[in-house]
Amino acid sequence: MSDYNTTYFTNPSTFILQGIPGLEAAHAWISIPFCIMYIVTILGNFTILFIVKMEPSLHEPMYYFLCMLAITDLVLSTSTLPTILSNFWFNSKEIDFSACLTQLYFVHSFSAIESGILMAMALDRYVAICHPLRHSTILNNPVVAKICLAAVLQGAILVLPFPILARQWPYCRTNIIPYTHCEHMPVVKLACSDIHISSYYGLFVLFCFCGLYVIFIVISYTQILRAIFRLPTKDARLKTFGTCISHLCVILTFYTPNLFSSLMTRFGLKMPLHLHILFANIYLLVPPMLNPIIYGVRTKQIRDRLLRLFTLKGK
Template sequence: MSHSNATGSPNPSTFILLGIPGLEAAHVWISIPFSVMYAIAFFGNLTIMFIVKMEPSLHGPMYYFLCMLAATDVVQSTSTVPKMLSIFWFNDREINFSACLTQMFFIHCFLAVESGIFVAMALDRYVAICNPLRHSTILTTPIVSKIGLAMLLRCGLITLPCPLLARQWPYCRTNVILHTCCEHTAVVSLACTDIRISSYYGLFAAILLMGLDVLSIVVSYTLILRAIFSLPTKDARLKTFGTCGSHLCAILAFYIPCFFSVLTYRFGHNVALYFHVLFANVCLLLPPMLNPIIYGVRTKQIHDRLLHFLIHKGT
């Protein structure tokens, strides 16, 4: 496919997504686990939202935040996987310049939104454990809605300059992106100009969003653990800590791959490019796939309602 449309003009009309560099011959085989992961993420998160909507006893702060998390996972995975699979299955590598920047925004914005929702869920656990008598009066439905909207606006406004800056750079060398999606660094590295502003702002946004989120979660759980250890009996401590189990598992499934990917990208200069791209895709798909499994298995109310629905439907 010709790359001449990227030459001689400030911006190309289209970018070419190469896929996974060096593993093009294996794209069809690689697509199998990714399509399975996407199917689990898509239908699993829709199931979580359906169960919460249909069951009045689940209409509370914890489950509203869980629905926000599920909706975020659906948007995040859908913003990348369909195009990735079209590359793997149909060799459909072209993506419009504006569509590429839109995908960039959705990838980074909703990755940050997911991180913010984990902070909101940590706040919910803190109030439920440290101030249980006022939990329902502090985290009312309007307050929960405002928290969700604030997280979305925060991430949207802070992420928006990334594609806006990327739009300003001239791409006069090549329009081939060595990735399966329009990830920020993969796109701006193609610019034939000084991109330090984009690089610095991307780092600033990551620290401002996810860095502060991690700090907030650590502070929340420090206070939660202090409250748990002050309980009089071991059984009470274990039972109370058990209410945080699903949230902690989801946090680890989200942040550990993200930080490992960042460290590998920053310091793994001898690591093959295909590994970076593969692992970046796993980081985008693993949490959306695991979250409905974690909450479906570990949260008794959701587990019971799902079994009830399946048994009732089967009869």
């Protein structure tokens, strides 16, 4: 490994993913919860997709957005987990330079797409509660399709400069990435030139997805709460607000670790490196695992359909 620290190059053919520095001896143990979370993510999100496809009553905007969320979570976790587990189990640390840039693009673009989908789901809740009689007219199938396409395009296009800029920088001294997978800032920090453009653009993208989108979601829920408080009875208010609980839980599980990890990576808060890396993995692993569980438990239609599925199999 010392050879990598003393080699000078401008076009590395491979990077070396170090995993979690300082916890190398525990990699095998850490891989167990990671693997369990990945299995739950796959089973949970495919179950959501299957139930929505098979149940005609769930062919509504809310569940279309939920399917988009499930697909995004599957891609987001699958783009990183095989690399991480291969490193932990087989000590497979090398990753091709182009493959590394592709991975960081998928990680950040699908995180951005997920932000767009969460905003679309907030829009759905706003229309359903504030304009219930016009919900099917405002959010008809063509409009839902356009919103989903816009969510995908904004993530795909805005994040595209990440790998393009990263490929332009000269790399020297080391190709060791002290991370479990390729992310934007850990990669460009290895460059031996001024990377302020990459850093500032990364902050701009972070502001768009964790700033503007959160503002839009807050405005939506401000209007939702105003509509709820105008309802005549407490039971009606609780029942209406209950339809938003799942979405609010998903927002918190996604944005909290995502924002914290991004700020730690950029500003180097005084925390051990292994904690930085563990937080970076939490926002990639935990939300995709929890999202189908939250919606499966909190959404009566999905819960009932799942129970009927198991009941039929048990007969």
